[in-house]
Amino acid sequence: DAGVTQSPTHLIKTRGQHVTLRCSPISGHKSVSWYQQVLGQGPQFIFQYYEKEERGRGNFPDRFSARQFPNYSSELNVNALLLGDSALYLCASSSRDESTDTQYFGPGTRLTVL
Amino acid sequence: GDSVTQMEGPVTLSEEAFLTINCTYTATGYPSLFWYVQYPGEGLQLLLKATKADDKGSNKGFEATYRKETTSFHLEKGSVQVSDSAVYFCARIEYGNKLVFGAGTILRVKS
Numbered sequence: 001d002a003g004v005t006q007s008p009t010h011l012i013k014t015r016g017q018h019v020t021l022r023c024s025p026i027s028g029h030k031s032v033s034w035y036q037q038v039l040g041q042g043p044q045f046i047f048q049y050y051e052k053e054e055r056g057r058g059n060f061p062d063r064f065s066a067r068q069f070p071n072y073s074s075e076l077n078v079n080a081l082l083l084g085d086s087a088l089y090l091c092a093s094s095s096r097d098e099s100t101d102t103q104y105f106g107p108g109t110r111l112t113v114l
Numbered sequence: 115g116d117s118v119t120q121m122e123g124p125v126t127l128s129e130e131a132f133l134t135i136n137c138t139y140t141a142t143g144y145p146s147l148f149w150y151v152q153y154p155g156e157g158l159q160l161l162l163k164a165t166k167a168d169d170k171g172s173n174k175g176f177e178a179t180y181r182k183e184t185t186s187f188h189l190e191k192g193s194v195q196v197s198d199s200a201v202y203f204c205a206r207i208e209y210g211n212k213l214v215f216g217a218g219t220i221l222r223v224k225s
């Protein structure tokens with residue numbers, strides 16, 4: 001079975017631009033979460049979606065938004081990019097929205113903002 | 115606020131040495147605890163988890179025991195290999211299934 005997939009793998013943007021990152025969860029998983037990992041740090045929670053509804057939002061500005069589609073795939077959008085948005089963006093999926101569920105991570109999208 | 119604290123790295127060991135990476139957490143209640151591993155240029159892989167106090171998670175020779183008395187979840191391996199070189203992240207669950215990660219510990223194993 002395929003794991004969590006993310007696209008694109010790498011992305012280079014300039015300040016002020018907009019970016020859309022995509023994630024496909026493991027088949028049968030209904031929960032998708034997004035994390036930002038700045039170089040040398042642990043991942044930071046951005047959003048969680050379950051059954052197409054937002055279930056949680058981390059401490060990120062309104063420039064960050066996300067949605068989940070009927071097939072449970074998800075998009076993360078970032079507007080008005082800043083240099084500090086350069087990071088590895090990780091998507092994780094789990095079968096439900098329970099605290100004991102394991103989250104499985106994709107390989108990430110490396111975003112560089114110049 | 116609630117957090118996860120890991121020992122600072124890098125940790126450098128010779129092959130077949132014993133490994134301990136310390137992890138402590140603060141939280142209300144008894145959250146599920148996890149160890150994830152990140153190899154160079156890759157995403158995170160679940161290494162092991164424990165969902166309640168006194169549980170022991172284990173995988174690929176790695177072990178960690180959920181100690182509620184000391185709010186700890188230290189990672190151990192009896193004999194490390196060069197292929198274990200990676201960054202190790204301790205994490206706990208917050209509300210729903212939001213993961214809160216430690217800063218990560220770099221492990222370097224030399225032959």
